Amino acid sequence: MSASGYGELASRLLEGSGASVFDEVELERDDGVVLRGVLLPRPQYGDPDVLVLKLPNGYNVGVDSRRVKSIRRVGRAEPRLGSPPPQPPLEKGLPRVHFVGTGGTIASRIDYVSGAVYPHFTAEDIYSMIPELESVALVTAETLFNIFSEDMTPRHWALLAERVAKVFESEGPSGVVVAHGTDTMGYTAAALAFALRRLPGPVVLVGAQRSSDRPSSDSATNVLAAALTAVKAPFAESVVAMHAGLDDTKFYVHRGVRVRKMHTSRRDAFRSVNAVPLAKVELPSRELTVFAREYIPRSREGVVLENGFDERVALLKFYPGMDPEILDFLVDRGYHGVVIEATGLGHVGERLVPSVRRAVEEGVAVVVASQCIWGRVNLNVYRRGVELLKAGAIPVEDMLPETAFVKLSWVLARTRDLREVARLLLTNVAYEIDKRSEEWYYPPLDYFERFLAGGAQ
Amino acid sequence: MSVRVGLEIHQMLDTREKLFCSCPTSLRRDEPHFRFRRWLRLARSELGELDPAALFEYAKGRSYLYESYIDATCLVEMDEEPPHPLNAEALETALIVCMMLNCKVVDEVHVMRKIVIDGSNTTGFQRTALIGFDGYVEVEGKRVPIATVCLEEDAARKIEERGSEVVYRLDRLGIPLVEIATGPTISSPEEAGAVALKIGQLLRATGRVKRGLGTIRQDLNISVEGGARVEVKGVQELELIPKVVELEVQRQRALLEIRDELRRRGVAREQIEAKPVDVTDVFRDTGSRIAKKALAAGGVALAVKLPGFAGLLGRELQPGRRLGTEMADRARYWAEVGGIFHSDELPGYGISEGEVSEVRKLLGCGELDAFVLVFEERRKAERAVEAVVERAREALDGVPPETRAANPDGTTRFMRPMPGKARMYPETDIRPIRVTAELLERVRMLLPEPPEAKYERFVKVYGLSPELAGKVLRSYRLDLFERIVEATGAPPQLVASTLEDTLVELRREGVPVQNITDEHLFALFDLLAKGGMVKEAIPPVLKLLAEKPELSPAEAVKQLGLTPLSPEEAREAVRRILKRMEGVIRERGEAAFGPAMGAVMRELRGRVDGALLSRIVKEELARVAAGG
Numbered sequence A: 001m002s003a004s005g006y007g008e009l010a011s012r013l014l015e016g017s018g019a020s021v022f023d024e025v026e027l028e029r030d031d032g033v034v035l036r037g038v039l040l041p042r043p044q045y046g047d048p049d050v051l052v053l054k055l056p057n058g059y060n061v062g063v064d065s066r067r068v069k070s071i072r073r074v075g076r077a078e079p080r081l082g083s084p085p086p087q088p089p090l091e092k093g094l095p096r097v098h099f100v101g102t103g104g105t106i107a108s109r110i111d112y113v114s115g116a117v118y119p120h121f122t123a124e125d126i127y128s129m130i131p132e133l134e135s136v137a138l139v140t141a142e143t144l145f146n147i148f149s150e151d152m153t154p155r156h157w158a159l160l161a162e163r164v165a166k167v168f169e170s171e172g173p174s175g176v177v178v179a180h181g182t183d184t185m186g187y188t189a190a191a192l193a194f195a196l197r198r199l200p201g202p203v204v205l206v207g208a209q210r211s212s213d214r215p216s217s218d219s220a221t222n223v224l225a226a227a228l229t230a231v232k233a234p235f236a237e238s239v240v241a242m243h244a245g246l247d248d249t250k251f252y253v254h255r256g257v258r259v260r261k262m263h264t265s266r267r268d269a270f271r272s273v274n275a276v277p278l279a280k281v282e283l284p285s286r287e288l289t290v291f292a293r294e295y296i297p298r299s300r301e302g303v304v305l306e307n308g309f310d311e312r313v314a315l316l317k318f319y320p321g322m323d324p325e326i327l328d329f330l331v332d333r334g335y336h337g338v339v340i341e342a343t344g345l346g347h348v349g350e351r352l353v354p355s356v357r358r359a360v361e362e363g364v365a366v367v368v369a370s371q372c373i374w375g376r377v378n379l380n381v382y383r384r385g386v387e388l389l390k391a392g393a394i395p396v397e398d399m400l401p402e403t404a405f406v407k408l409s410w411v412l413a414r415t416r417d418l419r420e421v422a423r424l425l426l427t428n429v430a431y432e433i434d435k436r437s438e439e440w441y442y443p444p445l446d447y448f449e450r451f452l453a454g455g456a457q
Numbered sequence B: 001m002s003v004r005v006g007l008e009i010h011q012m013l014d015t016r017e018k019l020f021c022s023c024p025t026s027l028r029r030d031e032p033h034f035r036f037r038r039w040l041r042l043a044r045s046e047l048g049e050l051d052p053a054a055l056f057e058y059a060k061g062r063s064y065l066y067e068s069y070i071d072a073t074c075l076v077e078m079d080e081e082p083p084h085p086l087n088a089e090a091l092e093t094a095l096i097v098c099m100m101l102n103c104k105v106v107d108e109v110h111v112m113r114k115i116v117i118d119g120s121n122t123t124g125f126q127r128t129a130l131i132g133f134d135g136y137v138e139v140e141g142k143r144v145p146i147a148t149v150c151l152e153e154d155a156a157r158k159i160e161e162r163g164s165e166v167v168y169r170l171d172r173l174g175i176p177l178v179e180i181a182t183g184p185t186i187s188s189p190e191e192a193g194a195v196a197l198k199i200g201q202l203l204r205a206t207g208r209v210k211r212g213l214g215t216i217r218q219d220l221n222i223s224v225e226g227g228a229r230v231e232v233k234g235v236q237e238l239e240l241i242p243k244v245v246e247l248e249v250q251r252q253r254a255l256l257e258i259r260d261e262l263r264r265r266g267v268a269r270e271q272i273e274a275k276p277v278d279v280t281d282v283f284r285d286t287g288s289r290i291a292k293k294a295l296a297a298g299g300v301a302l303a304v305k306l307p308g309f310a311g312l313l314g315r316e317l318q319p320g321r322r323l324g325t326e327m328a329d330r331a332r333y334w335a336e337v338g339g340i341f342h343s344d345e346l347p348g349y350g351i352s353e354g355e356v357s358e359v360r361k362l363l364g365c366g367e368l369d370a371f372v373l374v375f376e377e378r379r380k381a382e383r384a385v386e387a388v389v390e391r392a393r394e395a396l397d398g399v400p401p402e403t404r405a406a407n408p409d410g411t412t413r414f415m416r417p418m419p420g421k422a423r424m425y426p427e428t429d430i431r432p433i434r435v436t437a438e439l440l441e442r443v444r445m446l447l448p449e450p451p452e453a454k455y456e457r458f459v460k461v462y463g464l465s466p467e468l469a470g471k472v473l474r475s476y477r478l479d480l481f482e483r484i485v486e487a488t489g490a491p492p493q494l495v496a497s498t499l500e501d502t503l504v505e506l507r508r509e510g511v512p513v514q515n516i517t518d519e520h521l522f523a524l525f526d527l528l529a530k531g532g533m534v535k536e537a538i539p540p541v542l543k544l545l546a547e548k549p550e551l552s553p554a555e556a557v558k559q560l561g562l563t564p565l566s567p568e569e570a571r572e573a574v575r576r577i578l579k580r581m582e583g584v585i586r587e588r589g590e591a592a593f594g595p596a597m598g599a600v601m602r603e604l605r606g607r608v609d610g611a612l613l614s615r616i617v618k619e620e621l622a623r624v625a626a627g628g
């Protein structure tokens, strides 16, 4: 297959005619149809021997290369990108906000000839997409990585934490906004919360559930809410700012250690678990309201960075019938720690208990969080819990399993002494543990009933 | 003067599910269950390429309120979930339409996103795919080219505008449409009507499209020699098409005459300037209600001179619509003002002779000069003047290319500037679909009977009169007719005349026949075929169903007391009635049939078949007359 993505048949046809992608071509099909248009690269999926042509009316159509009687190059198409954005007029004395790109797209330009979408991450592009920012902040921007969020690793967390610390130290912005793909945003936000021990302003992670190349993207309003948080928040924590509901008017700021992506596609996919959101931002009023009774305030002293994550940590979900060899395997392979997403209050099958004991004996930290997501683990209530405690497992209260995983990785980079590991894990560093489970942490079940009253059949 | 017309027909398909999700394809009348608010945006770097209308809408900074139903819209319509794969049933229908229109079909379907930022699509684009092209339809011996057949999703329904917010309802969003565009070769109003009729018939013949008002929309591209291409949107009534074309020809012709007159008068573009003069002081004590109200609210009176336009602003272009009306339309669109006054209609509307001459003096108007007056808040008034001046300048070129909306009387009004080239890019959430030989073969088996064959069958097999057969064929209830006959076994003649004559007559009488559902009609003919009612009961039963749609036909028959009598019961009843008339009958003999039948009908109408009743009355009369 050639770089254009076409298969053998199509490639041979194109070579024979001297036409290549982005050429304007005229072709005749076996039924006498004559089509003229721009030859586009083949999308990754589908029949690689079907040519894709952009017709003058803007439509793309597929033409089977087996049916092409003749093809002729008639010219070359110039890409039609939106013009580069102008430098906006900025108000004097605006607070500064630094944007760090990791691969999520905030602004993009579409080439209406090829259909390709190019992400852009200059300050100009960000202003162009979100002109409201002109009266909010003086924006600077950089691209740190250009990867999918599912390709993030603990090494990326460390690089990002280092960069954020550096930006705060050398440029003194009001806050830093990190554009991040939504899939693993919660993990990265938690990692930053542990690594950045003291900050002059918040680190706000933001993303989009609908891609930025569409007019309805949630990217722009989310970013605006994130920038407003960076400028207005009294807190200096690692947070996530995303839609609070279906409306483009309300946004919640969640603690990085408490937030979880709870829906595959909705704008309001992010929820605080075992906590209420830290704050909300409203549009168009641009008001920020803090909900939390306490938070880590902006510090006037220097940045404290405790960086580094242990990559030999696993997150394991227990399921009925789980083979203990899976845990044995991790121990044999030299893993330093495992978080088990256990059932209910923190249980696993009987067969696993000896493997847990063996892991601990070999110096591997075994941490227990719950796959219930909401609530607190407690290993004192049932026999199995007691057995796990005796085997040396560390229950981590109401911490999210993902947060427990990130924290264990961070803790193991500081110490391998299991006693010290347990102590650090259970020490509240960034509000990842709450000793009190408050009623309003858990969303009501009967939400759907309001629609019955509204007349839904 | 020759005219060139192209048609663009949008037809809703009657699929089980929507084009990109599994929601039903029916519209709702009940209150929505929930609402949400959104904005749409484009990067400023992209705005430069946007067409002026879209840009203008965008610049208004509008928010959109979407109304939804738990059971009729899902996360796909809400733009909260990626689209599902293209509906195969809809693609099948589009391919059938392509074949009926002799189109060539693409080898692979690519769904595109067409940027639409008026909020009518939650995504900010409409999904559309080109399926067929290069076809033709034969109309009265002439081949009219079909340029393209596209499959696309319908937009949300606009419910209202509230200030800077537009309210849309999502039930319609995503219903599949086929869009058929003819070449611009239609050359008369009548032909435009005939082509639309023919395409409509072909679509209905598939039995796979929706029927009823709003399910088919026709757009017209009309250009008159020497004029410009004007797009007329949203003609819903087929009958209106020739009228719209005719009136548009008239309008363009009149505009060309105005252009010529302006040239004769030596009016140059530079002379028409957007230099409004503040004439608020002239109207301090005005008798005009509108002026008084606007000034009291802090508004101003702005006047602008239109040199050489005297007498032309009041010239009629279409019945009741003048050049001045077109200027007012523009001012309403661009400046959102209530309206304007032009000098050809003044003095009037409470504005006095004295005020007019004062304004003329302040503007320095000569005899051939006209002026336009706006009473509004200053910024809006200034924008209105600019819009008016722009339209006046365009008068020098004759016909401005623009998009117009059809009025119910066939006249048109300015809707928006002609859209720029559509901005399309691939819908990457949906994979291209290969149109295989097997798929085309399967679709070929689904092709409906051609109208000519259908007509033959209706006359020969169903026994419809040529006139009634023609009526049924042209009707949007064609498909319903066939399904009822097939499902119930009711006499085709009766089904046809009920659908095509009785319902029309009832509507003329003001009966709300739109409340009668297809289900009502199926049940009614089923009841009839099973002897549960007689055909004479059809009109009163339909009338009652229209008024109380919650009833079933059987319940309606019962409520009206129209339960049929057996032949024995009928004879019994006839004897009882005739007994009361014994004297007359003996006296007049057979001549008493008229009054006797009348008396019998008064009591038994709708409960006994008419022919049977007449026979019984004849027999019983003979018996009485014979002294039996």
Ligand SMILES: [Zn+2]
Binding pocket: B018, B021, B022, B023, B072, B073, B074, B075, B076, B077
């Ligand atoms: Zn749906």
